[in-house]
Amino acid sequence: MHILHVAARPEALPCRDEEYQRVMRAVEELLEEGSGGCVYISGVPGTGKTATVHAVVRELKRMAEQNETNPFTYVEINGLRLPEPSAAYGLLWEAVSGHDAAEEGHLKISAKESLKNLTRHFGGGKRMGPGGHACVVLMDELDQLMTSKQDVVYNFFNWPTLVNSKLVVLAVANTMDLPERVMSRRVRSRLGMIRINFQPYTTPQLEMIVRSRLEAMKEGLKGDLQDVISPDGIKFAAMKVSSISGDARRVLDICRRTVELVQPMKRTARTEDVRDVIKVMQNSPTAAYLRDLSFHERLLLAALLKCMKREGIEEIKWADVQHQHYLYLGVLAGNGDSTRNPTIGELAYVLDSLLASRAILMEDGAIASRKPDGERRVLLNLEQSEVERVLGEVGGQAWKNALSVS
Structure with a gap:
């Protein structure tokens, strides 16, 4: 079950040799x-984009240590983990200026000051990272850095084109046309960016991904081992997922849940077990509840998920969720949805509705009651992957991109 979990990081990355x-x-x-x-690396979520880049960077670091390629400074910027898109400037400035954030903590300068430093750095002078090295930047979840002005993404696309910048940007996004939406034709023609698109996984590829994980696990164990899931069961799960999304995380999740289901019976999971798990996942009471929510109730859950991913914790200040709700409003409102900013009081009504159904829990008790409302913490009380999946299905592609789900 551990090796089938989406968070597990296997040594080998099957089915992405060409893209690698x-x-x-x-x-x-x-x-x-x-x-x-x-x-520019694009493709729907769950197609191995980030994992492939991580594998490339690991190999390049090894090569640099062996003097097989030029040394470089590496920094990773994840759009889901930034409080604001402009915070990306501070992380890039730390990298090119040689500041060791891991040892000394982050620099205490504003995004505006960081942008000024970067503009000066790439606009003149030596334009390179510490020790004269190149700077390689992974910009993951690039869709999350889109703003109305689109200045952050524009700058990160533009700086590498400047002479002697030595800035290599690996931009990872869920949509193929993001550069067209951000850059003018004149600038796009000057960019000459390399584009690599990751296609959704096919049925045989999804089968191979699951089998390779299970086989790698068996290598460390002794004796004649019983299969935890049958080949036909894996194939059935792969066929179902490839027909909808081709998301490797989805097929791993289905197989893991199936193994979990039959584990107490100490037998191999069969095709009918996989079918039962898929049926439960598609028709769960949670899914039905989420589909019936109002636009602002769904938007509030999306805002909470974004905060959880960004901060890496489950309990989030209510004020932070409100702020993210307003940020998402212009991005995720569709036809017929109100784009008017709700008042704090109106958002409180939306929260009360979710609290009443226990979709969200809020910090309670004597100590919590003495805090300002914005400081009280809220917690998602539903399965995160289920909420992401259903919100993506109901909201459409913009929601899927924002939530990073297929």
Whole structure:
């Protein structure tokens, strides 16, 4: 069950050899030339984009240590983990200026000051990272950095084009057309960015991903081991997922839940067990409840999920959720949805409705009651993956991109 969990990180990444080689070749060439550039990596969630980039960076670090390629500074910027898109400037400035955030903590300068420093750095002078090295930046969940002005994404696409920048940006996003929406034609033609699109996984590929994890687990164990799930069961799960999304995380989740279901019986999970799990996941009371929610109730849950992913904790201040709700409003409102900012009081009514159904829990007790409302913490009381999946299905592609689900 552990090896089938989506959070497990296997050594090998099956079915992405071609994409791995393309990313590796592109970045290695830029490092050897000592020039800047942008590699734009797109594809729906769960198709191995970030895992492939991580594998490439690991190999390039090893090569740099062996003097097989030029040394580089590496920084990872995840759009889901930033309080505001402009916070990306501070992380990039720390990297190019040689500040060790892991040892000394983050620099205490504003996003505006960081942008000014970066503009000066790339606009003149030596334009390179510490020790004269190139700087490789992984910009993950790029869709999350979109703003009305789109200035953050624009700058990160534009800086690598400047002479001697030595800035290599690996931009990972869920949508293929994001550069077209951000950049003018004149700038796009100057970018010459390398584009690599990850197609959804096919049925045989999804089968291979599950089997490779299980086989890797068996290698460390002794004796004649019983299969935890039958080959036909894996194939059935893979067929179902490939017909809808091709999301590897989805097929792993289905197989893990199936193994969990039959584990007390100490037998191999069969196709009918997989079918039962898929049926429960699709028709659960939670899914029915979520589909019946109002727009602002769904938006509030999406805002809470975003805060949880960004901060890496489950209990979130109510004020932070409110702020994210307002940020999401313009991005996720569809036809017929009100784009008027609700008042704090109106948002409190939305929260009360979710609290009444116990979809969300709020910190309670004597100590909590003495806190200002905005300081009290709220907690999702539903299964996170289920909420993400259903909100994505109901809301459409914009919601899927925001929630990073297929």
